[in-house]
Amino acid sequence: MRKFLSVNPDICIGCRLCELACAMSKENVFNPKKARIKVDMIGFPEVPVPVFSRLCDSCAGKPQCLKYCPVGCITFIEGNPKPDQKNIVLTEIVAEDWLERNTRKKEEDNADNT
Numbered sequence: 001m002r003k004f005l006s007v008n009p010d011i012c013i014g015c016r017l018c019e020l021a022c023a024m025s026k027e028n029v030f031n032p033k034k035a036r037i038k039v040d041m042i043g044f045p046e047v048p049v050p051v052f053s054r055l056c057d058s059c060a061g062k063p064q065c066l067k068y069c070p071v072g073c074i075t076f077i078e079g080n081p082k083p084d085q086k087n088i089v090l091t092e093i094v095a096e097d098w099l100e101r102n103t104r105k106k107e108e109d110n111a112d113n114t
Protein backbone atom coordinates (compact mmCIF):
# COMPACT_ATOMS: atom_id res chain seq x y z
CA MET A 1 0.00 0.00 0.00
CA ARG A 2 1.14 3.51 -0.74
CA LYS A 3 2.64 5.58 2.07
CA PHE A 4 1.74 9.17 2.83
CA LEU A 5 3.08 11.99 4.95
CA SER A 6 1.09 13.40 7.79
CA VAL A 7 1.60 15.73 10.75
CA ASN A 8 0.07 15.84 14.18
CA PRO A 9 -0.02 19.52 15.16
CA ASP A 10 -1.16 18.61 18.68
CA ILE A 11 2.40 17.74 19.67
CA CYS A 12 4.34 20.17 17.46
CA ILE A 13 6.54 22.45 19.57
CA GLY A 14 7.23 24.94 16.76
CA CYS A 15 11.00 24.37 16.69
CA ARG A 16 11.09 24.58 12.85
CA LEU A 17 13.83 21.96 12.53
CA CYS A 18 11.68 20.34 9.85
CA GLU A 19 11.90 23.51 7.73
CA LEU A 20 15.68 23.61 8.07
CA ALA A 21 16.05 19.90 7.31
CA CYS A 22 13.89 20.25 4.20
CA ALA A 23 15.62 23.38 2.90
CA MET A 24 19.01 21.80 3.41
CA SER A 25 18.14 18.49 1.80
CA LYS A 26 16.23 19.95 -1.16
CA GLU A 27 18.03 23.27 -1.80
CA ASN A 28 21.32 22.86 0.04
CA VAL A 29 20.74 26.02 2.10
CA PHE A 30 19.74 26.62 5.72
CA ASN A 31 16.90 28.90 4.67
CA PRO A 32 13.44 28.01 5.99
CA LYS A 33 11.86 30.03 3.17
CA LYS A 34 13.09 27.35 0.76
CA ALA A 35 11.42 24.53 2.71
CA ARG A 36 8.53 22.47 1.38
CA ILE A 37 7.07 22.25 4.83
CA LYS A 38 6.02 25.42 6.60
CA VAL A 39 5.24 25.91 10.26
CA ASP A 40 2.42 28.45 10.41
CA MET A 41 1.76 30.22 13.68
CA ILE A 42 -1.99 30.46 14.15
CA GLY A 43 -4.30 32.13 16.66
CA PHE A 44 -3.69 33.80 19.99
CA PRO A 45 -1.88 32.47 21.89
CA GLU A 46 -0.09 31.24 18.79
CA VAL A 47 -0.18 27.56 17.96
CA PRO A 48 2.38 26.02 15.54
CA VAL A 49 0.75 24.18 12.64
CA PRO A 50 3.14 22.40 10.23
CA VAL A 51 1.83 22.19 6.66
CA PHE A 52 3.34 20.47 3.62
CA SER A 53 3.43 22.49 0.43
CA ARG A 54 2.44 21.05 -2.92
CA LEU A 55 6.12 20.99 -3.87
CA CYS A 56 6.81 18.32 -1.26
CA ASP A 57 7.74 15.09 -3.04
CA SER A 58 8.07 13.01 0.16
CA CYS A 59 11.82 12.97 -0.59
CA ALA A 60 11.20 9.99 -2.87
CA GLY A 61 10.10 7.89 0.08
CA LYS A 62 12.73 9.02 2.60
CA PRO A 63 11.35 12.18 4.26
CA GLN A 64 14.19 14.20 5.75
CA CYS A 65 11.97 16.47 7.84
CA LEU A 66 10.64 13.44 9.69
CA LYS A 67 14.16 12.40 10.74
CA TYR A 68 14.81 15.69 12.53
CA CYS A 69 11.46 16.30 14.23
CA PRO A 70 12.32 15.95 17.94
CA VAL A 71 8.82 15.00 19.05
CA GLY A 72 7.80 12.65 16.25
CA CYS A 73 4.81 14.57 14.98
CA ILE A 74 5.61 13.85 11.31
CA THR A 75 4.71 10.37 10.14
CA PHE A 76 5.11 8.49 6.87
CA ILE A 77 2.75 5.57 6.96
CA GLU A 78 0.64 3.37 4.75
CA GLY A 79 -3.04 3.82 4.25
CA ASN A 80 -3.77 6.99 2.34
CA PRO A 81 -7.50 6.82 1.71
CA LYS A 82 -6.95 8.91 -1.42
CA PRO A 83 -3.81 7.39 -2.95
CA ASP A 84 -3.62 9.90 -5.78
CA GLN A 85 -3.56 12.90 -3.51
CA LYS A 86 -1.05 14.20 -1.02
CA ASN A 87 -2.33 14.59 2.49
CA ILE A 88 -2.08 18.36 2.56
CA VAL A 89 -3.69 19.80 5.64
CA LEU A 90 -5.48 23.11 5.49
CA THR A 91 -3.87 25.22 8.17
CA GLU A 92 -7.00 27.05 9.23
CA ILE A 93 -9.01 23.86 9.60
CA VAL A 94 -6.28 22.21 11.69
CA ALA A 95 -5.90 25.29 13.86
CA GLU A 96 -9.64 25.71 14.41
CA ASP A 97 -9.96 22.06 15.34
CA TRP A 98 -7.00 22.30 17.73
CA LEU A 99 -8.34 25.43 19.41
CA GLU A 100 -11.82 23.98 19.77
CA ARG A 101 -10.56 20.75 21.34
CA ASN A 102 -8.21 22.54 23.72
CA THR A 103 -10.79 25.13 24.74
CA ARG A 104 -13.24 22.32 25.47
CA LYS A 105 -10.59 20.44 27.48
CA LYS A 106 -9.78 23.57 29.51
CA GLU A 107 -13.48 24.06 30.27
CA GLU A 108 -13.80 20.43 31.38
CA ASP A 109 -10.69 20.76 33.59
CA ASN A 110 -12.09 23.92 35.16
CA ALA A 111 -15.42 22.18 35.80
CA ASP A 112 -13.59 19.26 37.46
CA ASN A 113 -11.76 21.64 39.78
CA THR A 114 -14.88 23.42 41.04
Ligand code: SF4
Pocket residue numbers: 005021022023025026035036037052055056057058059062063064065066
Ligand atom coordinates in the same frame (compact mmCIF):
# COMPACT_ATOMS: atom_id res chain seq x y z
S1 SF4 B 1 9.24 15.09 2.88
FE1 SF4 B 1 11.09 15.98 2.01
S2 SF4 B 1 10.33 17.50 0.54
FE2 SF4 B 1 8.63 17.00 1.87
S3 SF4 B 1 8.69 18.55 3.47
FE3 SF4 B 1 9.82 16.76 4.24
S4 SF4 B 1 11.97 17.13 3.71
FE4 SF4 B 1 10.69 18.53 2.50
Ligand code: SF4
Pocket residue numbers: 007011012013014015016017018019039048050068069070071072073074
Ligand atom coordinates in the same frame (compact mmCIF):
# COMPACT_ATOMS: atom_id res chain seq x y z
S1 SF4 C 1 10.36 19.62 13.61
FE1 SF4 C 1 8.48 18.71 14.40
S2 SF4 C 1 8.09 19.79 16.34
FE2 SF4 C 1 9.57 21.02 15.18
S3 SF4 C 1 8.28 22.49 14.06
FE3 SF4 C 1 8.64 20.74 12.69
S4 SF4 C 1 6.87 19.41 13.00
FE4 SF4 C 1 6.92 20.84 14.74
